[in-house]
Structure formats: structure tokens, C-alpha cells
Amino acid sequence: MSTTDNATTTTERSKPLGNAAKAAQGDGRAGNRDAGRKPTTTILVTAILAIVALYFLVPVYWVVINATKSTEDLFATSGFWFGENFQLWENIKAVLSANGGIFPRWGLNSMLYSGVGSLLATYFSVAAGYALAKYRFRGRKLVYGLVLGGVLVPGTAVALPLFFMFSSIGITNTYWAVLIPSLVSPFGLFLASIYAGAAVPDELLEAGRIDGVGELGLFHRLALPQLTPAIVTILLFQFVAIWNNYMLPLVMLADEKLYPITLGLDNWRAQTDRLPEFYQLTTTGALLSVIPLAILILVLQRFWRGGLTEGSVKG
Amino acid sequence: MKSYTRRAALAATGAAGMGAALAACAPPNPGNVNAEAAIPPSDGPVTVSYWAWLKDLQKVADVFNASQDRITVETTWIPGGNSGGYAKILSAVAAGGGPDIAQVELRQVPEFALAGAIVDLTRYGFAEQADAYDPGALAQVKVGDSYWAVPQDTGPVATFYNREVLEDELGLKPPATWDEFRETAAAVSEAGKNLISLDPSDGSHPIAWAMQSGAVWFRPEGDGWIIDMTDDASIRMAEFWDGILADKIIGTGYGSYTTPWYAAAGDGTVLASISGSWSDALNETVPGGSGKWAVAPMPRWDDGYASGGHGGSSAAVLSTSKHPVEALEFLTWMCTDPAGIDAMIEFSGIGWSPAKDYIGEIRQQPSEFFSGQNYNEEIIVPMAEGQNLDWTWAPMMQRAQAIIGDGMTKAVSGEVPLVDMFANSQKEIVKIMRDMGLDAEEAR
Amino acid sequence: MRSRTAPWVLLAPFLVVFIGTMIVPIFMAIGYSFTSVTRSGLLGEGGLTNSFAWFDNYVAALTNANFVASIGRMILFGIVQVTVMIVAATVLALLLESASAKWPGFFRATYFLPYGIPGVIATILWSFLYIPGLSPIVDVLGAVGINIDFLGPNMVLWSIANIVTWTYTGYNMLIIIAQLKSIPGELYEAAKLDGASSLRVARSIQLPLIRPALMLTVIFSIIGTLQLFAEPRLLQTMSAGITSEYTPNMSAYAFAFQYNDIGMAAAQSVIIAVAAFLLSAIALGVSNWMEKRG
Known part of the structure; x- marks a missing residue:
């Protein structure tokens, strides 16, 4: 997986020390042709990239600064700098204890929906993708077509009938109502089948069969390890997709105690109209909920790239 | 074991498909408690x-x-x-x-x-x-x-007005009738101010005016609804406001108790709000307004009701x-x-x-x-007592109000006068109610 | 035997959930969309009966001015926002890969960061930057004499476009970068020997070869645009410009949960799905046509 290796190198390149030299030596193919770049070009390009970076960082910067303020300072002092009082810890305490500690519960709910949902969804879609890639059987094309159709149908279009279906079996307003629909990742199936087609050699499976390994054993013991990069990508993709989902929990859940963090924060934000103190709770709550995902995204960035390449190159 | 699993899977798939076929027939009915x-x-x-x-x-x-x-x-x-x-x-x-x-x-x-x-x-x-x-x-x-x-x-609707500017400065009185409203609005407009300012997309005002004028837009009759937005009471109101809008003697840029309204009310450039009694609490946050504002009845017609809701x-x-x-x-x-x-x-x-x-x-x-x-x-108290008790809300007011609001917006821009807008809205509302499975027809 | 049962065993868990939560609901939606109700009594208290309505709901949806306007709004939004975002993502990817920039790893991570922030929270953050009195941006612009109402009826669509662009540009950029990295080095070598400028390399080598990735991002963006829901719905309480039927998805939601018209809500959902399907197919067709032509 040359892309993944490449990503590792480029991540290391981000250390400013000796950067120019390294870039000139070339850590990848793109680097070579630019060996003779003029320093003015470097400054210009870096300046453009820095300005763009400012744009991407402004809301994050704003929330970090303003989570430290009191409600009065939030309105009275400039949003781009700290207020009179630094009360980040008080604000965090207020967020964690508001409504009898509902915020940590929302966080745990989000972890549950995203964690359990993405683990199972990944296992299901990798197994199915592997089956589609490595077996020739009747109905294979049909399944492919069905799933392709599923990818193109907007998820929100199914939310309404799903609501009626779930309410007729009485599982709306329960954890299941959000968890069950999160278990399916058609995108993951495609990624897994493309990846399995390339990364799991038929000879490997044949050798396993000769050794008397069962079909499920072949998948679990021989294929899965080969599929690790795809698994990580699907897992991350699905985790973020569930974490970000808004319409499904909005439609399914009525009880605040079952809310994921997104819906909960939205509920707080909606109260700011009448109760300005909720501005501060929402701001600090937003900061707290951005941190874990931001870390996840930054640390695992290279996996996105590895998997997505497979999806786009061959897809 | 494997074939059992497969059969189970196929059965589950089949059952799900069957469920789909059955469920696809019709959406579930709400229970009838x-x-x-x-x-x-x-x-x-x-x-x-x-x-x-x-x-x-x-x-x-x-x-x-x-x-x-x-x-x-x-x-x-x-x-x-x-x-x-x-x-x-x-x-x-x-x-x-x-x-x-x-x-x-x-x-x-x-x-x-x-x-x-x-x-x-x-x-x-x-x-x-x-x-x-x-x-x-x-x-x-x-x-x-x-x-x-x-x-x-x-x-109940009343007039909340800036007494100091309207009476002391301009020498006018809060209008008691709609005819007086027109004169007063023209005089205030002459002085470079606005008597009131409306958000045209807010359909709640025309509804309150219609109620007061004596209209009953949505009338239950037996098991069905008669939609009547073109009776005399509605038309006189529509013609009146068409005239006001054509003369451009009120503000139409923003509604009462919005940020720009507060700014204008504080400056004394918008002088009143004709709105529900709950306006009092909102009005009290007009900067520097204490002791200067007062309350008067809603302007009225010769007949009809004292106020609307x-x-x-x-x-x-x-x-x-x-x-x-x-x-x-x-x-x-x-x-x-x-x-x-x-x-x-x-x-x-x-x-x-x-x-x-x-x-x-x-x-x-x-x-x-x-x-x-x-x-x-x-x-x-007299405004609350003088309400149109025949008025009934229809089971689609959110959309009706949006339709009226859209119509007001078009009337303000001069595209479709209110008189025609009410006739059009009447048709549209009947259609919507029929789509909802209700028995509805236009009044003859 | 083994190859006949094994794939179904492996497929079973996925298929059961997929059919149960996607295929069945789609068929239910189609079924609902052909149904209309008749209620007896003033408010349906005498009960209601469902009947087959042929294409009545579809006709009603497509002649509903608000729904048609919401589709038009999304097309306008899509044309502008998707174009801006894809161009920005491509330019950023090319700049980052040009090796002319310092600290590319830092920039790449920074641009990608918003993808990890849920749309709801991104909207909350940006809305605080839109609200006069709270937003330092409005203050700064006001101080230099520019008064922009980000939440005004004409402006708010582009304020939403900004949130979406902010969230997804980095993600699309990563897809394109991944594709750029898979371009064989010999091509660059050859171009270098020919003395091609970097602009020329971008135009004649890089852009044609990343077309598949661009297509992928365009299609995902089109589907995303049609699904627009969370951002406008959250801003609705702050902006007079956003009605309950502002986007097709909000409209379907309003008909289902506010207006008691499930048949219409289902018909609108189906129209959204078909539109997404058609637009994606058109995008693919255009891409293939261009490839053949090029």
C-alpha cells in the first residue's frame, strides 16, 4: 500500500525543521520536479495556504476563546480575544452539571451509537464486501445493484418510513431506533469489495482450503488481516457518519436522556432565545464535543487517505 | 449448520420483503383515542x-x-x-x-x-x-x-404608541378608527416617520385584522368546512390595506419588536405597534421609552368587533x-x-x-x-371583551398563515393586490384541506 | 457446495439490516406516496380511510410552489457551492502537492479538521459568528463600514453554503490528494524533460488523471446538497429568510411531522431520491462523455 507509506512520510515532513531540504530531496514523486523552486514561490504559496488555514480555524479559535468567558463578556467583549474573567473551568463545570449532568450522558450516548454502530457496521460490510469480491454466485450482480441504489438514495428519504416502521414495532424513542439503522454502510461494502478484490489473493484462499480451513475461517483468519487498512477506513468513516447524524435521532428520539451530543447541544442552543445563559453552556459544550473528534481526525488522518484512494482509483 | 443459517437468512429476508409489501399499502393511521x-x-x-x-x-x-x-x-x-x-x-x-x-x-x-x-x-x-x-x-x-x-x-390586539412624539410633538392622536389610521399614518409619514412598521411575511396581522372586521374565514358546517375569505368584511379590510400600501405611508421593512424596530422606536422614528396585548412586556424594553409610551384601543370599523386575536x-x-x-x-x-x-x-x-x-x-x-x-x-379589558367569537381556527393554520404572509409580501411589492390575494388564498386553502382528506369548499 | 452457501452466510448480516432499514422503507415510502386519506368529521375525529391516489401526490408536490422553489434553491446552491468547494479542494490539493509550500502536513490537517466537526456543531459555531452582537466578524466588518446581515433573507443561503464548504472542502481535498499521489512519477519526469511549467503539468497531467476522484466528490456533493437539512433547520430560528419548506428535505419533514400529510411527505421523499439518482447519473454521463472526447 504505497499510499499509506507515503502518507507516513509526509506526516513526518510536517516538522518544520529541515523542511525545505527534505522537500527538495523529494519524499515522493511530486517533490522531485520542484527541486529547483524559487524561494519567492514558496513564500507565496505558503502565504496563500496560511490565509486559507485562518479561514478554517476561525470558528475553532472563536469557540476556544469564548468558552473561557462569562455570559456578559460573551456579548460585551470582542469575540477575538479573552474577556475580563477567565472562567473556562467554571464553564466546564456548569456544562457537566447542567440539567443533572445530562451533557456527559449525551457524550456517552454518542460514543455508544457511534462506537457500537460503526464496529458492527464495519464487520457486516467487510464480510459482505469480501463475499462479493471473492465468490462467484448467482444473485451477485443483483446484490451489487441493490446496494448501489441504496448508496444513491439520500439517507433522509428513508427516515420517515423507518419511523413508522419502528413505531409500529414499538422501538421508537429507544437506543435501538438509532442504533439499528446505523449498522448498515453501503459505502463500506463497496470499499471492502474493491479492496478485497485487490488485496486478498485467490491463491491464499485456495491454499487455505487445501489445508482444510472452513469458508468462514478463510474470511476470519486469512482475509481479515489483509483487509486491515480498509477496515480502519470504513470504521472511521462510519463512526464520523453516525456521530454527525442529525435527522435520524431527531426523528426517532423524544427523550432527552437518549440524545446524542449533537441533538442535545441543538436543544441547548434553541433555548438561547429566551435564556441567554444558554449561550455560554452551548459554547462550552461545543468546545468539549469538538475536542475528541478533532483528535481522532488528526491522529488517524493517514488512514483516510489510504482507504479513500482505493475507493476512488478503482471505483 | 451452514445451510440452516442460510435458510434463516433467506427467511429473514423473505419476511422483511413480505413486511414491505404489506406495509407499503398505506401509512399507519393515528389511533383514535x-x-x-x-x-x-x-x-x-x-x-x-x-x-x-x-x-x-x-x-x-x-x-x-x-x-x-x-x-x-x-x-x-x-x-x-x-x-x-x-x-x-x-x-x-x-x-x-x-x-x-x-x-x-x-x-x-x-x-x-x-x-x-x-x-x-x-x-x-x-x-x-x-x-x-x-x-x-x-x-x-x-x-x-x-x-x-x-x-x-x-x-387581544391594541395600539401601543409613543405618546410623547405622536401627541406632544406631532399634535396627533392615536387613531380610533381605520379611517383615522389612514390620516394619521399619512401625517406621520409626512413628518418623515412611520406610524407602524410591518413585516409583510408575518401573516398573523392580516388574520387579526380580518377577525376584527367580522370575517369568519374558516367556518365549520356539519362535517365540512366553508372557506370564506372574500366576504364584505374581508374585502373592505383588503381594500383598505391595498390603499395604505399603495400610498406607502407605513414602514414595511421590518416587524414590531425586531432589532431594527427597537432602534427606530428608540429614535422616535417608528411610533406604534398594533399587536397583541403581550406586546406590553416587549415594548417596555424600548430604550428610553419609560413614561413616554401609552396604550390605545385597536383602530376599528363602524361595525365589526373592537379587536382581533x-x-x-x-x-x-x-x-x-x-x-x-x-x-x-x-x-x-x-x-x-x-x-x-x-x-x-x-x-x-x-x-x-x-x-x-x-x-x-x-x-x-x-x-x-x-x-x-x-x-x-x-x-x-374592553379589547378582550370585544372579540369575534365566531372565529374558528382551521386545521392547517401554519400553512394558511404562510400563504397570507407570502401574499402580503407580494402586495407590498405591488405584484398582487390583497383583494386578489384573498381570493387566490381561498382556493389554495380549499385545495390543501381537500388534500388532507377533509371536506372543504369555497363560500359562494 | 461451499461456494454456494458461504457467500450468503457472509452477506446475511449486512443484507438483513440493509433490506430492513433501507429497501423496505423505500418501498414503504413509494407505497405511501400513492396514498391519500379521507377524514370524516371536521378534524377527522370520525376516523380516516386511505385510498389509492395514483399520481395525485406527485402532481401536488410538483405543482406546490414552495416545494418547486426549494428544489430550485438547492440547484442554485449546488451549482455555486459544489463548484466553489471542488475548485477550492482541487487548488488546495495541487498547492499542497506542489512541494512549494512549507508545513504541508500542518495545512492538510488544518483543512481536514472541520470534517470531524458534526454539521450541527459547525452550524452552531458559525451561527455565533453570524449573529450581530455576538459575532466579532460582524463587528469588524461594521467598523470598516460594511454592514452585512448574514442571516438576512437573501444572504442566508450563502451563509449556509459557507458552513457546508467549510466542513467538506478538506475532506474532498484529501480524496484528490490521494489520487494525485497515485500518478506515476515517470509522467512528471517526462514533463520535466519537456520543460513544462507547473501550471502546464497541472493542466495536462494532473487534472485529467484526477478526474475519477473529482467525479466521486461531485456525486457525493450533489447527494449531500439534496439532503441539506441540519444546517438550514438550525438557522431557521435565527433567520426570517428560512421557512419550514426551505429545502426539499425540510419540506418532506414538515409535511410528515407538522402538516399531517404523510402521502405528500412520501411523494416528496421519493422525488428527492429520484432527483439524486438522476443528477448522479447525469454527472457520470457527462464525465464519461468528456473522457471520450478528451
Whole structure:
């Protein structure tokens, strides 16, 4: 997986020390042709990239600064700098204890929906993708077509009938109502089948069969390890997709105690109209909920790239 | 073992497919709670839950909770109706959950009844207590012979005006009739100011004007609805406002009590708001306005009514409630007992009292902001008494109001005059109601 | 035997959930969309009956001015926002890969960061930057004499476009970068020997070869645009410009949960799905046509 290796190198390149030299030596193919770049070009390009970076960082910067303020300072002092009082810890305490500690519960709910949902969804879609890639059987094309159709149908279009279906079996307003629909990742199936087609050699499976390994054993013991990069990508993709989902929990859940963090924060934000103190709770709550995902995204960035390449190159 | 799994998988798939075929026939019907037996009162202590967007409603509930020991009321704040609150209530009810009581704006009550989401209160003896309520409030929760909710507050329209500028500076008087309104608005406009400013997309104003003029846009007749937006009462109102808009003698850039309105009201460049009685609390935040503002009746026609209804909400008992009797007992206390009314005014800042003979203790005193006027007793009481009791809300007011708002926007830009807009809206509303499966027709 | 049962065993868990939560609901939606109700009594208290309505709901949806306007709004939004975002993502990817920039790892991570922030929270953050009185941006612009109402009726669509662009540009950029990295080095070598400028390399080598990735991002963006829901719905309470039927998805939601018209809501959902399907197919067709032509 040359892309993944490449990503590792480029991540290391981000250390400013000796950067120019390294870039000139070339850590990848793109680097070579630019060996003779003029320093003015470097400054210009870096300046453009820095300005763009400012744009991407402004809301994050704003929330970090303003989570430290009191409600009065939030309105009275400039949003781009700290207020009179630094009360980040008080604000965090207020967020964690508001409504009898509902915020940590929302966080745990989000972890549950995203964690359990993405683990199972990944296992299901990798197994199915592997089956589609490595077996020739009747109905294979049909399944492919069905799933392709599923990818193109907007998820929100199914939310309404799903609501009626779930309410007729009485599982709306329960954890299941959000968890069950999160278990399916058609995108993951495609990624897994493309990846399995390339990364799991038929000879490997044949050798396993000769050794008397069962079909499920072949998948679990021989294929899965080969599929690790795809698994990580699907897992991350699905985790973020569930974490970000808004319409499904909005439609399914009525009880605040079952809310994921997104819906909960939205509920707080909606109260700011009448109760300005909720501005501060929402701001600090937003900061707290951005941190874990931001870390996840930054640390695992290279996996996105590895998997997505497979999806786009061959897809 | 493998083939068993496969069969199981195929069976599951087949069952799911079969379910699809069956379920695909029709959407589920809402249960009809109002056809089932009434739920008897509970023996033991019960907890009644209440979803509303009134502020500090729990403090009101606490007053009730302290007054007896059988019923405990717990309130939960939800976003305002059209900001997500209604969807939340309705989906909770559809899912078989939700609270015992929910706040529903007066005009939305029939829509909730149509969704099968609320209990017909006549089945729990509400009609016998109807005397305790202000008739103007009561009329707005009644469709046909059924009362669908307990009115919680109302908004009889009055004129809130800048006395200092209008009277002292310009030498004008608050208009008592619509003809005077036109003259006054023209004179104020001449002086480079606006008498009022409207947000044309807000359909609630034309509805209040129509109510006052004596129109009954949505009239139940037997099992069907007659939609009548082109009667004389509506047309005179439409022609009048077409004239006002053509003369451009009022502001149309922003509505009352918005940020630009406050700025203009503070500067003395917009002089009044003709809106529901709940405007008083909003008006009191006009910067530097204390002692300068006053309240006058809504301008009126020679006949018709003294005032119209603008806003206001009710508390409805939801169809999934296990304790409708106890819920109604609490609501009766909250909306008719002086202690309940005073608590709602003090903690939640409600609009006009829904009780018949009690406007609230603090509303019986002169107001410093409104030039020392005892405006509640002098002005609002007659406005509340002079309501159009024949008016009925239709089960699609959210859309009707949006249609009127769109029509006003087009009238302001001069595309379609209100006179034509009402005729068009009448057609559109009939069509929507028929699409909803109701029996509706245009008035002849 | 083994190859006949084994794939179904492996497929079973996925298929059961997929059919149960996607295929069945789609068929239910189609079924609902052909149904209309008749209610007896003023408010349907006498019960209601469902009947087959042929294409009535579809006709009603497509002649509903608000719904048609919401589709038009999304097309306008899509044309502008998707174009801006894809161009920005491509330019950023090319700049980052040009090796002319310092600290590319830092920039790449920074641009990608918003993808990890849920749309709801991104909207909350940006809304605080839009609200006059709270927003330092409005203050700064006001101080230099520019008064922009980000939440005004004409502006708010582009304020939403900004949130979406902010969230997804970095993600699309990563897809394109991944594709750029898979371009064989010999191509660059050859171009270098020919003395091609970097602009020329971008135009004649890089852009044609990343077309598949661009297509992928365009299609995902189109589907995303049609699904627009969370951002406008959250801003609705702050902006007079956003009605309950502002986007097709909000409209379907309003008909289902506010207007008691499930048949219409279902018909609108189906129209959204078909539109997404058609637009994606058109995008693919155009791409193939261009490839053949090029």
C-alpha cells in the first residue's frame, strides 16, 4: 500500500525543521520536479495556504476563546480575544452539571451509537464486501445493484418510513431506533469489495482450503488481516457518519436522556432565545464535543487517505 | 449448520420483503383515542408531565404542587412550536410516548386534533367549567362542539404608541378608527416617520385584522368546512390595506419588536405597534421609552368587533396521556385560579389572562412605562371583551398563515393586490384541506 | 457446495439490516406516496380511510410552489457551492502537492479538521459568528463600514453554503490528494524533460488523471446538497429568510411531522431520491462523455 507509506512520510515532513531540504530531496514523486523552486514561490504559496488555514480555524479559535468567558463578556467583549474573567473551568463545570449532568450522558450516548454502530457496521460490510469480491454466485450482480441504489438514495428519504416502521414495532424513542439503522454502510461494502478484490489473493484462499480451513475461517483468519487498512477506513468513516447524524435521532428520539451530543447541544442552543445563559453552556459544550473528534481526525488522518484512494482509483 | 443459517437468512429476508409489501399499502393511521373509553381518575398520587416553551413554568407548577399532595406536575422546556417543538411533540405521540400536557398555540390546536394527538376535553367535563374562562379565549379552542385544549393566554390586539412624539410633538392622536389610521399614518409619514412598521411575511396581522372586521374565514358546517375569505368584511379590510400600501405611508421593512424596530422606536422614528396585548412586556424594553409610551384601543370599523386575536397559546392534553383527569385538574387551576394566573404572569410572563373575571393582580395597577396609565383595565379589558367569537381556527393554520404572509409580501411589492390575494388564498386553502382528506369548499 | 452457501452466510448480516432499514422503507415510502386519506368529521375525529391516489401526490408536490422553489434553491446552491468547494479542494490539493509550500502536513490537517466537526456543531459555531452582537466578524466588518446581515433573507443561503464548504472542502481535498499521489512519477519526469511549467503539468497531467476522484466528490456533493437539512433547520430560528419548506428535505419533514400529510411527505421523499439518482447519473454521463472526447 504505497499510499499509506507515503502518507507516513509526509506526516513526518510536517516538522518544520529541515523542511525545505527534505522537500527538495523529494519524499515522493511530486517533490522531485520542484527541486529547483524559487524561494519567492514558496513564500507565496505558503502565504496563500496560511490565509486559507485562518479561514478554517476561525470558528475553532472563536469557540476556544469564548468558552473561557462569562455570559456578559460573551456579548460585551470582542469575540477575538479573552474577556475580563477567565472562567473556562467554571464553564466546564456548569456544562457537566447542567440539567443533572445530562451533557456527559449525551457524550456517552454518542460514543455508544457511534462506537457500537460503526464496529458492527464495519464487520457486516467487510464480510459482505469480501463475499462479493471473492465468490462467484448467482444473485451477485443483483446484490451489487441493490446496494448501489441504496448508496444513491439520500439517507433522509428513508427516515420517515423507518419511523413508522419502528413505531409500529414499538422501538421508537429507544437506543435501538438509532442504533439499528446505523449498522448498515453501503459505502463500506463497496470499499471492502474493491479492496478485497485487490488485496486478498485467490491463491491464499485456495491454499487455505487445501489445508482444510472452513469458508468462514478463510474470511476470519486469512482475509481479515489483509483487509486491515480498509477496515480502519470504513470504521472511521462510519463512526464520523453516525456521530454527525442529525435527522435520524431527531426523528426517532423524544427523550432527552437518549440524545446524542449533537441533538442535545441543538436543544441547548434553541433555548438561547429566551435564556441567554444558554449561550455560554452551548459554547462550552461545543468546545468539549469538538475536542475528541478533532483528535481522532488528526491522529488517524493517514488512514483516510489510504482507504479513500482505493475507493476512488478503482471505483 | 451452514445451510440452516442460510435458510434463516433467506427467511429473514423473505419476511422483511413480505413486511414491505404489506406495509407499503398505506401509512399507519393515528389511533383514535377520542373513540375509546375515558380514562378514570387515578386512586393514588400521580405525576403529570408538561412540555412547554414558557420560561420558568416549573415555578408555576411548584405553586400547584405545594397546594395539594395528589398530583405532581413536572415541566420540561422544549423549543418554540415552529422551531421544532411541534415536531417533537407530534413524533413523541406517534411513537406512543410524550408528556401528558403540551403547549400548543391557539391557532394550532385544530391541527393537533387532526393529527389525533390530543384529547377532546368535552369527554372529561370541560364544557361544564367553560364559564370560568374568558369567552374570547374559549372560542379559540373550540371546533364544532368540542373543546380541544385549555386556553393558557391570549393576545387581544391594541395600539401601543409613543405618546410623547405622536401627541406632544406631532399634535396627533392615536387613531380610533381605520379611517383615522389612514390620516394619521399619512401625517406621520409626512413628518418623515412611520406610524407602524410591518413585516409583510408575518401573516398573523392580516388574520387579526380580518377577525376584527367580522370575517369568519374558516367556518365549520356539519362535517365540512366553508372557506370564506372574500366576504364584505374581508374585502373592505383588503381594500383598505391595498390603499395604505399603495400610498406607502407605513414602514414595511421590518416587524414590531425586531432589532431594527427597537432602534427606530428608540429614535422616535417608528411610533406604534398594533399587536397583541403581550406586546406590553416587549415594548417596555424600548430604550428610553419609560413614561413616554401609552396604550390605545385597536383602530376599528363602524361595525365589526373592537379587536382581533393575535397569538396566544393553550395547554392540550395529549392522546397518549395516562392521566387526563389529573392533567385537566391542574390546567383548570393554572388557567382559572387567581393563584395560577398570578404565578403564570409573574414567572412565565404570559399574555392576556384566559380566566373570565381575573386579569392578574399586578395588572390592576397603573404602569410607569405607559405614562402612568392603568392600561390593562382601561384598554385591554374592553379589547378582550370585544372579540369575534365566531372565529374558528382551521386545521392547517401554519400553512394558511404562510400563504397570507407570502401574499402580503407580494402586495407590498405591488405584484398582487390583497383583494386578489384573498381570493387566490381561498382556493389554495380549499385545495390543501381537500388534500388532507377533509371536506372543504369555497363560500359562494 | 461451499461456494454456494458461504457467500450468503457472509452477506446475511449486512443484507438483513440493509433490506430492513433501507429497501423496505423505500418501498414503504413509494407505497405511501400513492396514498391519500379521507377524514370524516371536521378534524377527522370520525376516523380516516386511505385510498389509492395514483399520481395525485406527485402532481401536488410538483405543482406546490414552495416545494418547486426549494428544489430550485438547492440547484442554485449546488451549482455555486459544489463548484466553489471542488475548485477550492482541487487548488488546495495541487498547492499542497506542489512541494512549494512549507508545513504541508500542518495545512492538510488544518483543512481536514472541520470534517470531524458534526454539521450541527459547525452550524452552531458559525451561527455565533453570524449573529450581530455576538459575532466579532460582524463587528469588524461594521467598523470598516460594511454592514452585512448574514442571516438576512437573501444572504442566508450563502451563509449556509459557507458552513457546508467549510466542513467538506478538506475532506474532498484529501480524496484528490490521494489520487494525485497515485500518478506515476515517470509522467512528471517526462514533463520535466519537456520543460513544462507547473501550471502546464497541472493542466495536462494532473487534472485529467484526477478526474475519477473529482467525479466521486461531485456525486457525493450533489447527494449531500439534496439532503441539506441540519444546517438550514438550525438557522431557521435565527433567520426570517428560512421557512419550514426551505429545502426539499425540510419540506418532506414538515409535511410528515407538522402538516399531517404523510402521502405528500412520501411523494416528496421519493422525488428527492429520484432527483439524486438522476443528477448522479447525469454527472457520470457527462464525465464519461468528456473522457471520450478528451
